[in-house]
Amino acid sequence: MFGFIRQVDENLIAKNPYYNSGDLIGRQGVEESYEEVLRGIKGVKYIQKDKYNREIGSYKNGKYDTIAVAGEDINLTIDAELQKYGEELMINKRGGIVALEPKTGEILALVTAPSYDPGILVGRQRSKNYTLLYHDSIAKPLYDRGLLAEYPPGSPFKILTGLVALQEGVIDEHTTFMCHHGFSYGRGRFMKCHGFGPHQLNNGIYNSCNTYFAQSYMLTINKYRNPGYAVDVWSNHVKSFGLGQFMGYDLPTGRKGNIPTSKTYKKIYPNGGWRSTTIVSNAIGQGEVLMTPIQLANMMATVANQGYYYTPHIIKKIEGKKIDAKFTTRHETTIDKKYFPPVINGLFDVYNKGTAYALKVQGIDICGKTGTAENYAKIDGVRTKLKDHSIFVAFAPKDNPKIAIAIMIENGGFGANVAGPIASLMIEKYLRKKITRTDLEVRVLNKSLASEYAKLGGMSEASAIESTPKDSVLKAKIVAQKATTKTELKKIPIDTTKEN
Numbered sequence: 001m002f003g004f005i006r007q008v009d010e011n012l013i014a015k016n017p018y019y020n021s022g023d024l025i026g027r028q029g030v031e032e033s034y035e036e037v038l039r040g041i042k043g044v045k046y047i048q049k050d051k052y053n054r055e056i057g058s059y060k061n062g063k064y065d066t067i068a069v070a071g072e073d074i075n076l077t078i079d080a081e082l083q084k085y086g087e088e089l090m091i092n093k094r095g096g097i098v099a100l101e102p103k104t105g106e107i108l109a110l111v112t113a114p115s116y117d118p119g120i121l122v123g124r125q126r127s128k129n130y131t132l133l134y135h136d137s138i139a140k141p142l143y144d145r146g147l148l149a150e151y152p153p154g155s156p157f158k159i160l161t162g163l164v165a166l167q168e169g170v171i172d173e174h175t176t177f178m179c180h181h182g183f184s185y186g187r188g189r190f191m192k193c194h195g196f197g198p199h200q201l202n203n204g205i206y207n208s209c210n211t212y213f214a215q216s217y218m219l220t221i222n223k224y225r226n227p228g229y230a231v232d233v234w235s236n237h238v239k240s241f242g243l244g245q246f247m248g249y250d251l252p253t254g255r256k257g258n259i260p261t262s263k264t265y266k267k268i269y270p271n272g273g274w275r276s277t278t279i280v281s282n283a284i285g286q287g288e289v290l291m292t293p294i295q296l297a298n299m300m301a302t303v304a305n306q307g308y309y310y311t312p313h314i315i316k317k318i319e320g321k322k323i324d325a326k327f328t329t330r331h332e333t334t335i336d337k338k339y340f341p342p343v344i345n346g347l348f349d350v351y352n353k354g355t356a357y358a359l360k361v362q363g364i365d366i367c368g369k370t371g372t373a374e375n376y377a378k379i380d381g382v383r384t385k386l387k388d389h390s391i392f393v394a395f396a397p398k399d400n401p402k403i404a405i406a407i408m409i410e411n412g413g414f415g416a417n418v419a420g421p422i423a424s425l426m427i428e429k430y431l432r433k434k435i436t437r438t439d440l441e442v443r444v445l446n447k448s449l450a451s452e453y454a455k456l457g458g459m460s461e462a463s464a465i466e467s468t469p470k471d472s473v474l475k476a477k478i479v480a481q482k483a484t485t486k487t488e489l490k491k492i493p494i495d496t497t498k499e500n
Helices: 010-015 029-033 035-039 080-089 126-134 155-167 201-206 210-222 227-239 262-268 280-284 293-304 337-353 419-432 438-445 450-457
Strands: 004-007 024-027 047-049 055-058 074-076 095-101 106-113 177-186 189-199 308-310 315-318 330-332 367-379 382-396 403-409
Touching: 004 029, 024 029, 024 035, 029 035, 080 095, 080 106, 080 419, 080 438, 095 293, 095 419, 155 201, 155 210, 155 227, 155 280, 155 293, 155 337, 155 367, 155 382, 177 210, 189 210, 201 210, 201 337, 210 227, 210 280, 227 262, 293 308, 293 337, 293 382, 293 403, 337 367, 367 419, 367 450, 382 419, 382 450, 403 419, 419 438
Parallel strands: none
Antiparallel strands: 004 024, 047 055, 074 315, 095 106, 095 403, 177 189, 308 330, 367 382, 382 403
């Protein structure tokens, strides 16, 4: 998040005449984004020397000397206690947590795990330690999962599937689809679902019914005669939530995820022949859809605001200056405000009678959505099924929301297993500054996924553990381990027949 400073190299000096050999420059995080604000203005002092290169005094009594000007003080949006708590909850886990203030787009917490003690990148051991971190291709402690990791979003994406279908007028909140533990959408094609019986928008959301949202998506695509045009209509709606693009936040790293368009399918199916049933996996956040945790958090902030968002940002105040106007510019979605309340009611019922019922926090009205994404890796040349990724998105309170959050836990299992409890705890910590669901807290703090991660590198469970002292998370030092098993991580097509 903060980044670090280092001496400039010759390539940079050649490109930017401001810097001279020996100067320091910010790299990564805030240090890089706000380098020009933080560095100030260099002072210059002209010295006279004789022919033996000995100093003989200032040039013209300092007439041309200039005084150095200190850089500006800046304030960040990060809530320090929430950030610290999030890092504690991520001990022995891998993934990302992003929390936003919906009404402003301020980043309240930005957690990536595993991380490292920035102190090990200072001093004589810096190069050695950085090399160890850099070459850890399994745990990837230098990889900011909150901003860079692109995952299939799974069931949280159903929120957008429902909103787009409502906007396109192919369903209303009373439209009913029958679910028989899934539905058949073509010869030999069956999408599984744990639901059964009639589903409408409300129970479709809180039961996370694949059938309901797949049918809604197909109606959206089938509304238009040309499926390419239909996909572009759908895609434009989804992209209005800030997805499928670089979001423009004020940190120097990021990925744009993927929201498919007609061009996507022209490349995949150059001879045509594709239709709504071909791409129905998009409905449930799989298929070609990819999102980063910060995009998921921004999606929930937009839903919490009933149709608008502000570009996420980490800068709160620059002494004596205004922050960039793009962070105070309101972005409207293509979805009418009237369609958000019924969806929000469904998200509220996820906690009241749905998949997150066991995660309720007494006295706080939380709206949320569980999600699970399948996870495969190629180990020793064999495509191996690993434990699913655990996903959860939420905002609270239901009325006048103060926090929106997204959690992605690699190999965490069902959304309600690990990511969901973390969301409830983070929300309570931010709103109340204390925790009443101590049962959830103990469960999360004691939860270790080290055995799952050991499968990736052929390591023993003990050597795979990335533990941190619970009294001081920032003292953690990640030690890179060389894998004894050849492991190749690659994108694997998702099995869309599985309920997510």
